[in-house]
Amino acid sequence: MDTTGVIVACKNDIAHRFIAEQLKEHSITRRYQAIVYNTFKTDSGRVEATIGRHPKDRKKMAVGVKHGKYAATNYRLIENLGDKYAYVECELETGRTHQIRVHMASINHPILGDSVYGPNKNPFQLDGQALHAGVLGLIHPRTKEYMEFTAPLPEYFTDLLTRLRRL
8 A cells, every 4th residue: 555666466366376376386576666764874774573553553563472373574775865865775585564664764864754754743744654566476377477567656656866966
């Protein structure tokens, strides 16, 4: 929800099962671009933290909770934007609910515009979060060939990058 970019629609149950199996095996390539709060001192990193239902708010997910499931997110700094924000690429190894949002917030880098895991005040009046599914790679269900799909950044995202670069 509130994420732009590549999505996959399965045309039949066979395709759905084939792609679901790839998700289960963690063999699908998924790279997202995000604008997050706070700058980075390192060029890349990895968040390995279990994710499960938040113990007090059932609509949210949280790291390190009892009965959480293993999750891993790799991130790479694309650019620090002034002294308050950063533009990063996140690659999922696993696929937990709200994984990027929860992992980035857990390391003090919540996604800009994320009203659930980030600050309540949105300084840029975004209609969602600054999270974009840029690359999706998978084995095609019929041809069995690896295919990679990309989606360019939407205009609101590039406009926001331009604004933040001027700060």
